[in-house]
Amino acid sequence: MILRTDTMSEITDRFVIEVGSGTVAHIIDMDATQTETESRFSLGPDVAGKKMCSRGYRDIRFQQVPVSDFMAHHDIDKEGFEGDAPDEICSYCWSNTIKAAGTDQSRADEDVSEKIGTVGYRLRWKQKGRAHDEWYDIVVRPETTLAELDRLVCRFTTLDDFHLRMYSLEDEYLDSSLNVLPDHQYKEAGDRSYTKASDMAVGNVAERARLWEGDRLSLVYDFGTPSRYYCLVKSVYEPDQLDDVLTDNDVITSTETAAIIREKRP
Numbered sequence: 001m002i003l004r005t006d007t008m009s010e011i012t013d014r015f016v017i018e019v020g021s022g023t024v025a026h027i028i029d030m031d032a033t034q035t036e037t038e039s040r041f042s043l044g045p046d047v048a049g050k051k052m053c054s055r056g057y058r059d060i061r062f063q064q065v066p067v068s069d070f071m072a073h074h075d076i077d078k079e080g081f082e083g084d085a086p087d088e089i090c091s092y093c094w095s096n097t098i099k100a101a102g103t104d105q106s107r108a109d110e111d112v113s114e115k116i117g118t119v120g121y122r123l124r125w126k127q128k129g130r131a132h133d134e135w136y137d138i139v140v141r142p143e144t145t146l147a148e149l150d151r152l153v154c155r156f157t158t159l160d161d162f163h164l165r166m167y168s169l170e171d172e173y174l175d176s177s178l179n180v181l182p183d184h185q186y187k188e189a190g191d192r193s194y195t196k197a198s199d200m201a202v203g204n205v206a207e208r209a210r211l212w213e214g215d216r217l218s219l220v221y222d223f224g225t226p227s228r229y230y231c232l233v234k235s236v237y238e239p240d241q242l243d244d245v246l247t248d249n250d251v252i253t254s255t256e257t258a259a260i261i262r263e264k265r266p
Ligand SMILES: [Zn+2]
Pocket: 025, 026, 027, 052, 053, 054, 055, 090, 091, 092, 093, 094
């Protein structure tokens, strides 16, 4: 059985961004070769790979850069080919690449459905507005509670017990709030529509959100002027892989079932 861990890195290895003379950059599929017709009509020496749209032209002098470098350079807050095309990249190439990479339909995969709730995740937490300067990878098991996750998130934030914090499934916490409160705040709130953080496990959240690679969760605090941290699901781990990942010597800090395994600090 093929595990879909690191699918995104395979996809971003396959495609590169070509920066040419136009206002937008195009995407090149390095696994594909040009058809005979295309190379017959192209001028000059052959260029590697195949452009994902039929617009513009190619030139051997155009520079090819890795997708991640291009995204970082332009401060594009995406982990790969997802959602709408950024302004800097040709939208035809973008949507064709999403189709080619099959990222849209990956979720239809029945294997995935069966696994949700039993797998662990590597969640890359960032703060909105400074996503490239600082991030923390937290590995969670399905049984990791949101209380535990919250403890690890608070390690690298300035959040303390006085901050009301709420986790949600997407960007807009009002529409997608998990209605989970830190335990001590749950007691104060006395509102049964909320769940105590220690009563909600990552596996429950995963089942509710059908959480998989590329998805995001967010954490909103300071509700007057909402600020947020958010995370992207970077990898999915089978249960038997989790022990290895979590007991690695390089773990930065851990709780009973979860750990911060990597970080980038300014
Ligand atoms: Zn294009």
